[in-house]
Amino acid sequence: MDHRQEVDLNDATWLNPPLATAVEGTDLLVTAREESDFWRTTSYGFVRDDGHALLTAFPGGSAVEVTFLALFDALYDQAGLMVRVDAHTWIKAGVEMSDGVPQLGAVVTHGLSDWSLAPVPDWHGRPVTVRASRVGDAVTIRARVPEEPWRMVRLAPLSPDAVAGAGPFCCSPRRAGLQVRFTRFTRGPADTGLHEGPDA
Template identity: 55%
Template sequence: MRSIEWSSGSWRQPPVRVTEEPDGSLSVEPAAGSDLWRHTSYGFVHEDAPALLAPFPTGSAVEVDLRLDYAEQFDQAGVLVWVDDRNWVKAGVEVSDGQPQVGAVVTRESSDWSVAPVPDWAGREVSVRVSRCGDALTVRARVAGEPWRLVRLAPLAPDATAFAGPYCCAPSRAGLTVRFTGWRHGSPDETLHPDPPH
C-alpha cells in the first residue's frame, strides 16, 4: 500500500474545519447534523457528510486510519465509496446505543445498515480497508496489531466510476473532531476467505 497525500483528494462536501496537524494527521470537523442516509426506516435523505475522495478503480484497495476518540451517539468515521447520490457505501466505526460499533451502510436507492459492537476499540487507532475486485467490494477493519475482521461484502458494478476516501459525520451534535492518521491505496485482497490452517 502506498500513502495518499491529503492534498490529492477532493472534498465532496467540505467540513466546517479541516487542519493538517504537525504529525501529518488530518483533523476534520463535520457540520452538526451531517449524515449519509437514504429513506429506510427513518424516512429522510441526508447526503452532506464531508468526504475526501480520490478515484477508486476496480482492482484496487483503499485504507483509512483514524483515532477512535469520539463517543457521542451516531458520531462516525471511516471510508466512503461514492458512485452517485443513490449508490454508495460507507464503512467504519459509529457510536450507537452507548458503544462503538463497526459496520457498514450499503445504499442502492435505499440504505441498509449492519453493525457489531467493538467496545475494546475505544481510544485506539482503527484501520478500515475496502477492496474493489470484479463486481464486489470487500470491507474489513481492525485495530492496530490485530487481524483484519470481515465487515461486509457488497456488490458494485465493475464498470462503475467510483471514488473513495475518509469521511466523517455527526448526525446528532456539533463539535465532533475526527483525527485521520493515514490514507493508502494499493492492491485489493485476493480472496474473500483466508486459506484454512493445515
Template identity: 50%
Template sequence: MSANFHRIHDAEWTTEPAQARTEGDRLIVEAQEGSDFWEKTFYGFCHQNGHAMLAPWDGTKAVEVSFDLSSFTELYDQAGLMLWHGQDQWIKAGVEVNDGVAHVGAVVTDRFSDWSLSPVPEWGGRIVTIRASYHDEAVVIRARTDEHPWRTIRVARFAYPTNKQAGPFLCSPKRAGFEVAFTKWKMTEPDQDLHTDPPIAD
C-alpha cells in the same frame, strides 16, 4: 496514494467540513452538526450532507483509511471509508457510536440505505483501519485496529466498472464539535482471496 494528506491534490469534499487541518501526518477534521449520509430506509429521510473526501478509485488497488477512535463519545459519532459512485449509490464503512458503544459496520446504498453493525467495545481509543478490495462487481470490506486482527465486516455488490471514488468520511448527526484524526489513506495491493487476510501495511 501516500498517507501524507498534504499530497492529495485530486481529492474533493462532498460537503465541506466545519474545519480541516493537518498536524504532522494526521488530518484533523471537524464535522458540521447535523451532517450525515442516509437514504430513506426506516426513517424516511434523506441526508446527503456528510463529509467525504473523495478521489478517483479504479478498483485495481485496495483502499485503506485509518483514524483514531479517541474522540468518539456521543450517539452517531462516525467515521471511516466511503466508496462512491453517486448520491444514490455509495457505501460507508467504519465505526459509529450507538447506544453508548462503538460499533463497526457498513451502510450500503442503492437509492435506499441498509445498515449492518456489530459492537466493538474493546476497540475504544484505538487506531482503526477500514479496507475495501474490489473484485467482480463486489467489494470485500474489512476492519482491524492497531491491536486486533482483520475481520471481514461486509461483502457487498458495487457493480460500477467506472466513475468510482473512495476516501475518508465523517459525520456528526447529533452534535457540534466532533473531530476525527485520520492517520492514513492509502492504496495497496488487493485481496488475494476472501478467506485470506491481507497483509498489514505500514
C-alpha cells in the same frame, strides 16, 4: 512487501467540505458540521447526503485504507471509509456510537440504505483501520485495530463499470464539535482473495 502508497491530499476531493480541517504532521484533523450525515430513506424516511468524505479514484483491482482514532462520545458520531459512485450508490464503513458503545458497521446504499452493526467497546480511543478492496463486481470491507487480525465487515455489490471514489469520511448527525483525527490514507492493489484478506 507493502505496496500501499500514501494518498496526496491534493489528489483527493472533498464531497461536502467539513467545517474545518487542519494538518498536524501526517495527521488530518476534520471537524464535522452539525447534523451532517449520509442516509437514504429506509425506516427513517429521510434522505441525508451532507456528510463529509475526502475521495480519491477507486478503480477495479485497487484497495483504499483509512486509519482514524475512534474517540467518540455522542450518539451517531461516526468515521471511517466511504466508497462513492453517486448520491444513490455508496458504502460507508467504520465505527459509530450507538446504544452507548462504539459499533463496527457499514451502510450499503443502492437507492435505499441498509445498516449493520457489531459492538466493539474495546476499540474506543484506539486507531482503527478500514480497508475497501474492489475486485470484479464486489467491494470487500475489512477492519482492525493494532495487534488484532482483520475482521470481515461486509461484502457488497458494485458494478464493474461504475466510476467510484473512496476515502475517509465522518458525520455528526446529532451535535456540533465532532473532530476526527485521520492518521493514514493509502491506496494500493486489491486483496488477492475474498477469504485470505490483506497480506499485512
